[in-house]
Amino acid sequence: MMTERQRCWTPKALPMDSGSFFTGERGFRLFTDVADFVESKVKEHKSRIFQTRVLLKPTAIVVSNSAVAALLFDDGSEYELGYDDYFKRLFGDTLFLVEGPEAKLLRESLRPLFAESMLQSYQVELRERMRRPLADLAKCPRVNVYKYFKAQSMALCLDVFLGSSPNGASAQLKEEIAALVSTHWHGVLSIPLDFKFPMLMSSAYRKAVDAREKLVKLILRRLRESDDGFLGCLKSTKMSEELQVQFLLLAVSALIPKAFASLMTSFFCSSEHWQPLVDDDGIISDENLSNVLLEVLRLYPPFMGGRRVAKRDTVLDTYLIPRGTPLVYINMGAHTDPAVFPDPHCFRPFRWKHENSGDQRKLFTFGGGARTCIGYKLIFSGWKMICRILISEFTWEVDRASADVKLKYLPVLRPKDPLYVKFRPR
Numbered sequence: 001m002m003t004e005r006q007r008c009w010t011p012k013a014l015p016m017d018s019g020s021f022f023t024g025e026r027g028f029r030l031f032t033d034v035a036d037f038v039e040s041k042v043k044e045h046k047s048r049i050f051q052t053r054v055l056l057k058p059t060a061i062v063v064s065n066s067a068v069a070a071l072l073f074d075d076g077s078e079y080e081l082g083y084d085d086y087f088k089r090l091f092g093d094t095l096f097l098v099e100g101p102e103a104k105l106l107r108e109s110l111r112p113l114f115a116e117s118m119l120q121s122y123q124v125e126l127r128e129r130m131r132r133p134l135a136d137l138a139k140c141p142r143v144n145v146y147k148y149f150k151a152q153s154m155a156l157c158l159d160v161f162l163g164s165s166p167n168g169a170s171a172q173l174k175e176e177i178a179a180l181v182s183t184h185w186h187g188v189l190s191i192p193l194d195f196k197f198p199m200l201m202s203s204a205y206r207k208a209v210d211a212r213e214k215l216v217k218l219i220l221r222r223l224r225e226s227d228d229g230f231l232g233c234l235k236s237t238k239m240s241e242e243l244q245v246q247f248l249l250l251a252v253s254a255l256i257p258k259a260f261a262s263l264m265t266s267f268f269c270s271s272e273h274w275q276p277l278v279d280d281d282g283i284i285s286d287e288n289l290s291n292v293l294l295e296v297l298r299l300y301p302p303f304m305g306g307r308r309v310a311k312r313d314t315v316l317d318t319y320l321i322p323r324g325t326p327l328v329y330i331n332m333g334a335h336t337d338p339a340v341f342p343d344p345h346c347f348r349p350f351r352w353k354h355e356n357s358g359d360q361r362k363l364f365t366f367g368g369g370a371r372t373c374i375g376y377k378l379i380f381s382g383w384k385m386i387c388r389i390l391i392s393e394f395t396w397e398v399d400r401a402s403a404d405v406k407l408k409y410l411p412v413l414r415p416k417d418p419l420y421v422k423f424r425p426r
């Protein structure tokens with residue numbers, strides 16, 4: 001809704017970009033070199049909100065920290081998620097795709113799963129299950145950290161969310177699910193060509209829809225046979241069995257392990273900047289470790305950003321956003337907005353103690369507002385615990401300085417070429 005101040009003046013039209021996704025290389029750079037795209041566009045338009053074409057559709061790009069906050073903290077009156085059936089066929093009516101009262105109800109039902117007491121029990125489980133994989137790190141001559149932590153977190157998600165034990169009767173089921181999750185994921189990235197000829201090939205999307213159907217059956221079987229841990233807690237919510245399965249489908253999707261592996265990789269990649277905060281015995285204060293991790297979240301958000309659609313003509317910052325306009329917000333841009341983060345490209349954990357103390361809400365790595373990531377606390381506490389164990393038990397060498405690491409942004413941020421780390425026990 002427009003404020004009194006906004007009503008007294010006419011909002012401006014968005015600065016327009018001449019480049020287009022197909023005809024100009026500039027729009028395309030949004031997907032290939034986000035940091036460069038943001039820097040050059042902000043310079044060109046002298047604005048942190050501007051319009052470009054994404055997949056031929058005029059789209060507002062938002063890299064101003066305050067404007068991203070306005071989008072995410074909107075109460076649903078100005079913007080909607082605007083996802084179409086393409087994603088719904090792959091994930092069902094799961095929380096991140098639904099809107100309004102339906103989303104509110106679902107979030108409310110899921111709340112007990114992420115309550116403080118549950119987080120503590122997941123931590124115990126996580127510590128126990130990561131003991132061996134972490135000890136094994138020193139046995140490898142060098143570790144491709146993204147690949148290693150992606151595989152470990154996939155196994156971990158299956159264990160935590162489906163309660164399967166690696167050596168028990170459910171090991172085979174777990175393997176079946178892991179293979180289907182991978183096929184399902186390739187459909188998320190594919191163009192939605194829904195064709196299938198018997199005895200011939202089928203599109204990645206079609207395969208993903210088929211994988212989803214099989215996954216739903218396997219997850220349902222697991223849900224019905226176990227009352228322990230996460231599954232037990234999920235079954236005690238008011239959600240229907242169908243909604244429980246849909247939530248599990250998201251929880252074991254490939255997206256979460258990829259995002260977690262991205263965070264782990266950035267933690268190693270940035271270590272030259274924060275190693276001086278660790279003493280000779282491998283001790284780092286809790287405050288310093290939290291600040292290091294906040295700085296990793298700020299400069300290396302796994303997901304490029306997100307999307308909203310204007311529900312009606314509205315005003316963002318000083319700009320008019322016509323009804324139906326898609327808006328893409330870019331986390332890396334919002335997190336390097338000099339209006340909020342002085343010396344924005346510098347990795348400086350101490351900013352969280354001084355000039356940015358209390359500014360955690362200005363990080364959008366896990367979204368913000370009413371639709372903030374429901375797994376945020378679970379991920380942050382688990383990540384911090386793993387990082388603390390690594391710091392206290394190992395020293396390591398990263399094969400390249402962070403300045404020499406070229407980044408890839410989709411589907412999650414990570415080095416273009418594998419980043420190798422050599423671990424030594426302390």
Ligand code: HEM
Nearest residue numbers: 095096251259260302306365366367371372373374375379
């Ligand atoms: C490193 C790991 C993760 C990252 C970086 C991440 C990031 C995000 C982000 C950015 C959003 C907001 C999207 C938007 O508003 O456009 C989100 C939403 C969501 N996340 Fe996560 N997430 C992670 C892990 C998890 C985990 C472990 C779970 C649950 C098991 C989870 C469940 C959800 C759900 C259900 C939503 C939708 C919430 C809603 O719309 O109300 N995420 N996540």
